[in-house]
Amino acid sequence: MKSYDVVVIGGGPAGLASALAAERHGAETLIIERENALGGILKQCIHDGFGLVRFKEKLSGPEYAERFTEELEGKKIDVKLLSFVTEIRKNGKFYLSVVSREGIEEIEAKAVVLATGCRERTAKQVSIHGTRPAGVFTAGTAQRYVNIEGFMPTKRCVILGSGDIGLIMARRITLEGGVVLGVYEAKSTPSGLTRNIHQCLYDYDIPLHLSSTVTRVFGEGRLEGVEVAKVDEKMRPLPGTEERIDCDALILSVGLIPENELAEKLSVSSDPRSKGATCDGQMMTDVGGVFTCGNATHVNDLVDYVSESGEIAGKNAALYDGKNAKYAFVRPDDNLLYVVPQRLNLSADNSETVIYFRSKEVRGKSVVTVKADGKTVLQKKYPFLRPPEMERIKADFSSFPLKENSVVEITVEEG
């Protein structure tokens, strides 16, 4: 049986950064990737805007990914492509069952990093009535068709949901000569980044219909049209507002969900608010030696922070000593959608703890306060907070004596 210090599952941006960091800290490292190439979703994200935080450059997805895959060359990091982890057991160390073209093999690891990314919500998860014709795609599937396979899945389409991939695809389809008849969003505010609403929709005169949704699809073999309707504040369709639109495709950009099947098998606890695995400031889950990062932890809007969390996870996986951890707990207030991390490990260095959060609602001037057992650790002012835009702060807890079960409160107030 092959044995490694750190096995990273997933070769996207989180896994790449994680493996490089683990190797830098002396770990013998393996990346397991199910596709035939490293890079994850970045391979098909050919638009630019990646790396502004990390490299101060506007890179396309492949350019960003290749900076990491090229750094990998010459390093002592093994890579297994076209390989899939079906089981992980913990018995002191970790034992992974890996399926590939060579068959099934067992691999042993001292620590495991789950860099499994996220999945798109599908048509089955957003109840739409009608027939089941061809021509209903998730935005990511449409993106793969256009940018990797090189063919157009639509001539005239409607996009449901205003997530970033949907906005990016609205522009991409328009550039390739397709017509995007409109983007329909059930919520009263867009899900995607404001700059994407502007540069992907408004630049190309693509209408954005808020508080509107697709209620029905038509067509037998191929989609022939969709029915759209206005919705009330509880997102229920309003009778009498239905309208039929003829089109050959419906593209869905209705949210992403962290992929955590392996975490569940390891009995890692998940956070219903972030929808991903819970972790401490070192990105370790509540199962010792299992680390989480990137979109498997929570869905990020910037890859730069995916890489950052991968590096934190990889470094700490390499340094994992098997000791039992004692924790202080992070409690976000109800104005926050979620906060990562959910715990602080008392024996770890918490002097540069990176905290990621999102506001639940669109807010104007706000003050975010981090308190440890009632004492203020830091305060930060924001001109606005919007749910689509993840915020990041760095907190230094070193001068605050945290005890087991101490409470770190994070609150948002007007100001």
Place this chain on the structure above:
Amino acid sequence: MRELVCIVCPNGCTLSVDEQTLAVTGNKCRKGVDFAVAELTCPTRTICSTVKTVFPEAPVLPVRVSKEIPKDKIFDVMAEINKVILDKRLSRGETVIGNVLGLGADVIATSSVLVKKS
């Protein structure tokens, strides 16, 4: 006054520009001023797309323009990009179309997928 959203970085600042004096407010950095002034005088954009190739393992190769081009030339540049059928194994950063339409920007490859041994 015209309201704009800056698309230069993820901050996405809401900018107000005076159409007469081109005075900008609401920006967190200098780039916001440059963006707002360009929007009112000669708006530019980067475009990213793909070109067809003759190689079965990568039927299309991702490309972008090496510098921003005027917004009203986007579809003209797309037409040029869509004429290309690439038969050379270019790597990332290499030029696919030099000085496209005389705009002073090259169309460059953004992936080395064609030269990678996998």
